[in-house]
Amino acid sequence: MALDEKPDLVVLDMGMPGLNGISACVAFDASGNLYAATSGSVEKNAPDGTVNNFATEFLGASGLAFGASGDFYVADQANN
Numbered sequence: 001m002a003l004d005e006k007p008d009l010v011v012l013d014m015g016m017p018g019l020n021g022i023s024a025c026v027a028f029d030a031s032g033n034l035y036a037a038t039s040g041s042v043e044k045n046a047p048d049g050t051v052n053n054f055a056t057e058f059l060g061a062s063g064l065a066f067g068a069s070g071d072f073y074v075a076d077q078a079n080n
Helices: none
Strands: 010-011 025-030 034-039 041-045 051-055 061-066 073-077
Touching: 034 061
Parallel strands: 025 061
Antiparallel strands: 025 034, 034 041, 041 051, 061 073
16 A cells, blocks of 8 residues: 655664564655664664664664654664
């Protein structure tokens, strides 16, 4: 089903197999980049296949999201 309008916020909160059996959480930005959190960092995966380290120093990222203005949010359950 196609949407006529893009939502202001898309939150994907799902466990999926990550690297070395570590669970991962993911989010997409407005440009279609996929952000995946595994093992203390967040990687940015561009539509062209380029992968870059986007953010580090998380202890247990359990949720990623982008707000309507493009702000990036991380729920880090092990780092209060």
